[in-house]
Amino acid sequence: MKKTITIPLGSQHISLLEPVRFNFSCENEKITDVDYNVGFVHRGIEKACTEKFEYKQVGYVVARVCGLCAITHTMAYTLGIEHILNIKTNKKIDYLRILMLELDRIHSHLLCLAHTAENSGFEGMFMKIMGDRELVMDIQEAISGNRVQFDFVCIGGVNRDISTECEKLAFTNLALLDKKVDDLIGKFTSNWSTALKYKNIGALSYDDAFNFNALGPLARAAGAAIDVRAESSILPYKEVGYKMILGQNGDIYDRNLVRLKEIKNSILMCQNILSGLTEGEILVKFKGKPNGESFTRLEAPRGEIFYYLNANGTNMLQRVRIKTPTFSQIPGMVEIFKGSDYADAPAILASFDPCMSCTAK
Amino acid sequence: MQEIKIENLIEEITSFYDPKLHHFVCLNANDLGENRLKLQWIFTFYNQEDNYQIFWTICSFDEVLPTITKIIPSAIMSEAEIVDLFGVQIKDIQGGLYLDETSPISPLRCSI
Amino acid sequence: MIKSIIESFSNLFAKSETINYPYEQIAKFKNYRGLIEYSADECIFCYKCEKVCPPDAIVFKPTKEKNRLYEYNPNLCIYCGECVRNCPKEDLALWQSEKKPKII
Amino acid sequence: MSIVFSFMLGFFAPIYGGIFYGIDRVLKAKMQRRKGPPVLQPFYDMLKLFSKTKFIVNAPHTIWMIFYFLSLWAVVFMIFFGGNLLYIIFGHLLATVFFIISGYSVNSIFSQLGSNRKLLSVVAYEPILIVNAICIYLVFGTFEISEILAAPNNFNSLVFTFLSLLFVVPTVLKLSPFDASKAHQEIVGGIEVEFGGVFYELVYAAKFLEMIFVYSFIFILASNDYIFGTFLVVFSFFAVALVDNSTARIKIDSLLKALYMYGFGLGIVSIFWILLCCI
Numbered sequence: 001m002k003k004t005i006t007i008p009l010g011s012q013h014i015s016l017l018e019p020v021r022f023n024f025s026c027e028n029e030k031i032t033d034v035d036y037n038v039g040f041v042h043r044g045i046e047k048a049c050t051e052k053f054e055y056k057q058v059g060y061v062v063a064r065v066c067g068l069c070a071i072t073h074t075m076a077y078t079l080g081i082e083h084i085l086n087i088k089t090n091k092k093i094d095y096l097r098i099l100m101l102e103l104d105r106i107h108s109h110l111l112c113l114a115h116t117a118e119n120s121g122f123e124g125m126f127m128k129i130m131g132d133r134e135l136v137m138d139i140q141e142a143i144s145g146n147r148v149q150f151d152f153v154c155i156g157g158v159n160r161d162i163s164t165e166c167e168k169l170a171f172t173n174l175a176l177l178d179k180k181v182d183d184l185i186g187k188f189t190s191n192w193s194t195a196l197k198y199k200n201i202g203a204l205s206y207d208d209a210f211n212f213n214a215l216g217p218l219a220r221a222a223g224a225a226i227d228v229r230a231e232s233s234i235l236p237y238k239e240v241g242y243k244m245i246l247g248q249n250g251d252i253y254d255r256n257l258v259r260l261k262e263i264k265n266s267i268l269m270c271q272n273i274l275s276g277l278t279e280g281e282i283l284v285k286f287k288g289k290p291n292g293e294s295f296t297r298l299e300a301p302r303g304e305i306f307y308y309l310n311a312n313g314t315n316m317l318q319r320v321r322i323k324t325p326t327f328s329q330i331p332g333m334v335e336i337f338k339g340s341d342y343a344d345a346p347a348i349l350a351s352f353d354p355c356m357s358c359t360a361k
Numbered sequence: 362m363q364e365i366k367i368e369n370l371i372e373e374i375t376s377f378y379d380p381k382l383h384h385f386v387c388l389n390a391n392d393l394g395e396n397r398l399k400l401q402w403i404f405t406f407y408n409q410e411d412n413y414q415i416f417w418t419i420c421s422f423d424e425v426l427p428t429i430t431k432i433i434p435s436a437i438m439s440e441a442e443i444v445d446l447f448g449v450q451i452k453d454i455q456g457g458l459y460l461d462e463t464s465p466i467s468p469l470r471c472s473i
Numbered sequence: 474m475i476k477s478i479i480e481s482f483s484n485l486f487a488k489s490e491t492i493n494y495p496y497e498q499i500a501k502f503k504n505y506r507g508l509i510e511y512s513a514d515e516c517i518f519c520y521k522c523e524k525v526c527p528p529d530a531i532v533f534k535p536t537k538e539k540n541r542l543y544e545y546n547p548n549l550c551i552y553c554g555e556c557v558r559n560c561p562k563e564d565l566a567l568w569q570s571e572k573k574p575k576i577i
Numbered sequence: 578m579s580i581v582f583s584f585m586l587g588f589f590a591p592i593y594g595g596i597f598y599g600i601d602r603v604l605k606a607k608m609q610r611r612k613g614p615p616v617l618q619p620f621y622d623m624l625k626l627f628s629k630t631k632f633i634v635n636a637p638h639t640i641w642m643i644f645y646f647l648s649l650w651a652v653v654f655m656i657f658f659g660g661n662l663l664y665i666i667f668g669h670l671l672a673t674v675f676f677i678i679s680g681y682s683v684n685s686i687f688s689q690l691g692s693n694r695k696l697l698s699v700v701a702y703e704p705i706l707i708v709n710a711i712c713i714y715l716v717f718g719t720f721e722i723s724e725i726l727a728a729p730n731n732f733n734s735l736v737f738t739f740l741s742l743l744f745v746v747p748t749v750l751k752l753s754p755f756d757a758s759k760a761h762q763e764i765v766g767g768i769e770v771e772f773g774g775v776f777y778e779l780v781y782a783a784k785f786l787e788m789i790f791v792y793s794f795i796f797i798l799a800s801n802d803y804i805f806g807t808f809l810v811v812f813s814f815f816a817v818a819l820v821d822n823s824t825a826r827i828k829i830d831s832l833l834k835a836l837y838m839y840g841f842g843l844g845i846v847s848i849f850w851i852l853l854c855c856i
Binding site for chain 1: 608609610611686687690753754756757760761762763765821822823824825826827828829831
């Protein structure tokens with residue numbers, strides 16, 4: 001007689017935002033083995049970037065890789081192509097770019113927290129966080145004019161300047177959000193049921209974080225100081241008040257706290273940028289066609305994002321390689337699932353903040 | 362940048378890679394045409410600014426490449442991807458993670 | 474848990490955050506990115522907008538006359554505004570309005 | 578109560594139960610700062626479910642579920658006719674067992690996991706119900722609901738019974754934190770997952786009957802003081818909704834632990850409290 005049962009999670013399941021399939025082999029709800037399939041949404045974007053679109057348009061194409069970290073994809077591509085074209089941007093452009101990146105991080109982290117709460121059966125918290133998230137979505141909409149696909153960054157600069165009204169709105173909303181995040185930290189730390197659901201569940205040890213190449217909040221919750229923002233000089237993060245936030249145990253509880261504290265740090269950075277914004281051009285003129293290759297790393301809300309670009313002096317790029325955070329973390333995720341309960345699996349999965357359309361591209 | 366021979370790949374990476382110091386970003390493949398495939402194993406250093414260590418080699422599509430998943434478990438995704446998208450053969454790595462039977466075969470390969 | 478209970482209770486008397494959408498309109502922000510509008514009188518037919526448009530939403534159809542016919546598909550448009558930025562006569566020949574596309 | 582009135586109450590139980598459920602949903606939406614569905618939403622759902630294709634996974638699956646619904650309805654009739662409390666508890670247990678068997682009769686892994694968990698949660702809450710029935714017997718000297726409802730109010734000695742019943746309500750109604758047997762995000766509703774169309778409507782309506790079943794337990798604690806009884810029901814309704822809104826779902830083993838420790842513990846305390854009150 002077979003001793004294990006197979007529980008499928010996906011490719012369609014209530015707790016999933018995006019299609020991925022995990023097949024859990026369980027012994028009475030205890031997971032012993034995991035099989036995965038991630039390629040349900042392969043759209044051939046790398047191919048389209050090199051064959052259908054010119055290098056000026058690719059920025060808008062790669063934004064469609066993922067809805068949540070759209071701005072990060074465009075930004076990484078733009079920084080890469082600017083490196084090849086040798087464009088030097090001014091301080092104002094850099095600051096506006098960091099502003100949008102950090103606003104993006106705030107809303108992505110809030111979505112992940114909401115999703116984790118929902119997957120552990122905490123509907124009230126889910127609705128609350130999604131309501132709070134509107135504050136930051138409003139800022140982004142006011143600045144860029146679009147709600148989800150911002151299309152804010154273009155080669156040589158940004159598309160729009162920030163108006164005084166937007167600035168005012170951003171300041172009030174960020175101050176409000178700061179208070180709400182403090183409140184959320186209190187609610188996540190002092191709840192009997194979430195403690196049962198999150199503490200020591202789905203833990204990744206410090207050594208495993210390095211062995212499995214964990215990235216982003218997943219690694220930082222385990223205490224591993226892995227953050228591209230600290231390892232890259234491409235954007236002036238240190239000037240605007242970036243601080244590394246680390247957890248200890250690497251369980252869901254720590255991941256939530258790391259995300260909440262990072263939101264606080266991001267709010268601080270946004271406030272610093274908004275108060276220190278100078279006058280200046282928002283677009284740098286450039287000429288010529290790209291020729292050469294570039295490697296760009298950037299910290300997306302979920303972890304490191306990597307772009308390899310190869311151009312050969314024509315309007316078309318020769319190769320675009322996109323490496324997204326979830327892509328390299330899947331073996332680590334599988335390792336975490338082993339040994340935990342199936343009842344925890346949706347919450348653990350949500351706390352990884354996986355992005356399948358990023359992974360399959 | 363460091364050029365390596367495909368036969369020495371495992372030794373080179375084993376002697377270089379320390380999980381606590383180096384971060385494996387990805388394995389990148391680039392079809393240069395005329396049956397030449399450029400492979401790049403991209404590493405960075407933790408806590409160092411913009412420091413890349415790239416091992417690269419040029420191989421042909423007929424060769425069976427060795428796998429580095431024994432050393433770096435997370436490389437399996439990159440390797441499975443290039444198996445699917447370029448149609449190269451890597452030892453012990455099966456395709457089908459990104460494409461299925463009805464998809465075009467090795468779409469990122471040059472048609473020349 | 475107590476904090477959440479107190480908040481849930483106080484929420485009973487708070488105004489709801491959701492909007493009864495089709496009956497109540499959502500407040501739009503200034504400079505909302507809407508439909509691209511075009512004026513044939515001002516256009517100099519450089520076809521730059523057609524060239525830069527990522528999803529090919531703007532197409533100049535060949536006609537028997539000298540100038541081609543401008544065609545815009547709002548369902549393909551991604552509202553990035555790249556065409557407007559590249560237009561030599563920005564705001565006269567091509568501009569971004571705050572209108573929404575019609576729901577068919 | 579006249580027989581006709583009791584019969585009407587029992588017969589229309591799925592209807593006004595549906596309205597209670599609608600009110601519950603609006604209340605929960607208000608707690609989450611949403612507008613929520615209209616109060617009559619359960620009936621709009623019903624109309625939609627009636628218009629769907631009648632799809633049966635396999636015959637026993639549906640038949641056991643119909644047994645579940647009918648026996649639950651019978652239990653509700655027994656309550657309104659003032660029947661024996663123990664019979665009512667065991668009748669409800671029988672109905673639940675039908676439901677569990679129905680869950681086991683399909684091949685779907687989610688349905689079977691749901692049955693497993695439902696069985697465990699029954700194991701958790703059934704002793705509490707029985708202990709509380711004993712408490713009610715100790716106070717009123719009878720198990721007959723009609724006699725209990727005629728007896729003078731003696732709520733002081735039933736305080737702990739009431740508290741212990743507050744643990745049973747969310748477990749039977751599958752509300753957070755004790756909703757592991759339904760676990761929407763894990764096992765997609767558990768046993769409910771394989772029903773469709775008209776048959777799902779029966780499962781849906783059974784929820785309203787379960788509501789009437791648990792809240793009638795709370796109502797009879799106030800015996801002949803009907804206004805106080807209504808207050809108790811409304812209070813527990815609010816308390817359960819508030820807790821549902823501010824807790825995450827706990828795992829089935831934590832559920833067992835929590836119910837045995839607090840629910841059953843409070844039941845035992847209640848017995849001693851009643852003995853103390855009698856002295």
